[in-house]
Structure formats: structure tokens, C-alpha cells
Amino acid sequence: MPPAETARNQRAPAPESRLPGPSPGLPSPTTGAEGVTAAAFPADVLDRPSLAAALDAAAERFGGIDVLEYSPAPHAPVPGHTLAVPTEVTADNLQSQLEYLVYGAPAAARAVLPAMRQAGAGTLLFTTGGGSVHPIAMLGNVNAAAAALRNWDLHERRDQSCGSCWPSCSASPE
Structure with missing residues (x-):
């Protein structure tokens, strides 16, 4: 994507119930x-x-979204989220990680891709932990979900229907 003279930064950070207005430290x-x-x-x-509504509102406010960066990470305890070593992974503790880390990514991409395709440009960035590439035993269920997001992104990148939109997944170093 060519550099722009100004940058637009939109955040869709947390549930409205936990964030009733602008982010702390970020005024209107x-x-x-x-x-x-x-x-x-x-x-x-x-x-x-x-999530789709927040992205629509951001696109409306700023005249579009050039870059979508998706990296959900709990900043407070999330009910039902537990860490599990591989031998303790269950369908339930894996499902909660999939819901949190993976399922929003395609939803967010679907919300912004049509406009990116129409504009002929755009970037999708999906960030996971290093465990998506180099698993850490204490994060068995988290690593599996992060690897699923990375795998989905790798396939999305190979999908030529994206046109000039460039998806990319980054695994944070350990």
C-alpha cells in the first residue's frame, strides 16, 4: 500500500459494556x-x-479502512477462559479460545474486504502469539486457537479473490 500523507487510526478494542466511551487515554x-x-x-x-458495526462506523467516520489489524488479547479475566496444557485441553476450553482468538477475524475481514476490493488496495494484519508457530506447553489450548488463526490467514493469502488486498499474519516472538 502506498504511503499516505496522513494516517487514520481506528480502534475496536473491547465490548461496549466494559468501554462505555472513548478508550481511557484516548479522547474523542x-x-x-x-x-x-x-x-x-x-x-x-x-x-x-x-464488531462489524464498529468497523462500519470507523469506515463511515474516516471514509474507509486502509488497514485492518486484528489481535484480540484479553486485558482482564474473561469468563470461561482458562489455560490448559495439551493433555488437559478439552472441547470446552479450546472452544472458548477459538471464539475469542479466531472467529472474529473472518467476521472483521468480511466487514472491510468489499470496500478494499472496490478501492483496489488494503491490508489485513492478524497477530497471534509465538505459540502459533512454536508451541508453549502451558498454552496448549491457546496455541491451538492461535495456530488455527494463522492457518486461516495463510489460506486467505493464497486466495486470489482478494485482488490487491494483502492479508498477513504475524506471530509475536517468544
């Missing part, structure tokens, strides 16, 4: 000295319609 939409405009659009990756 502002433009900084460097020409970077930022605004928060609360959403919940577990509530895919709210």
Missing part, C-alpha cells in the same frame, strides 16, 4: 501534530455483529 476523535487522527469504536470480538 483528535488529530495530533503529526496528522494522525485517532478515534475509538468499541466492539466485542465475541459479538461478531457488534
Whole structure:
């Protein structure tokens, strides 16, 4: 994607119930000295319609989304989320990780890809932990979900119907 003279930063960080207004430390939409405009659009990756609505609101506010960066990470205890070593992984503790880490990614991509295809440009970034590539035993269920997101992204990248939109997955180093 060619560099732009100004950058637009949209956030869809957390459920509205936990984030009733702008993110802490991020006032209402502002433009900084460097020409970077930022605004928060609360959403919940577990509530895919709210995620799509937040991305739609961001696109409306900023005239489109050039880059989608998706990296859900719990910042507070999430009910039902537990860590499990591989021998203790169950369908239930794996399902909660899949819901949290994986299922929002295709929903978010589907919300922004049509406009990116129409514009002929766009970037999708999906970030996982290093365990998606080099598993860590104490994160057996988390690693499996992160690897599923990475695998989905690798296949999405090979899908030529994306046109000039470029998906990419980054695994954080351990």
C-alpha cells in the first residue's frame, strides 16, 4: 500500500459494556501534530455483529479502512477462559479460545474486504502469539486457537479473490 500523507487510526478494542466511551487515554476523535487522527469504536470480538458495526462506523467516520489489524488479547479475566496444557485441553476450553482468538477475524475481514476490493488496495494484519508457530506447553489450548488463526490467514493469502488486498499474519516472538 502506498504511503499516505496522513494516517487514520481506528480502534475496536473491547465490548461496549466494559468501554462505555472513548478508550481511557484516548479522547474523542483528535488529530495530533503529526496528522494522525485517532478515534475509538468499541466492539466485542465475541459479538461478531457488534464488531462489524464498529468497523462500519470507523469506515463511515474516516471514509474507509486502509488497514485492518486484528489481535484480540484479553486485558482482564474473561469468563470461561482458562489455560490448559495439551493433555488437559478439552472441547470446552479450546472452544472458548477459538471464539475469542479466531472467529472474529473472518467476521472483521468480511466487514472491510468489499470496500478494499472496490478501492483496489488494503491490508489485513492478524497477530497471534509465538505459540502459533512454536508451541508453549502451558498454552496448549491457546496455541491451538492461535495456530488455527494463522492457518486461516495463510489460506486467505493464497486466495486470489482478494485482488490487491494483502492479508498477513504475524506471530509475536517468544
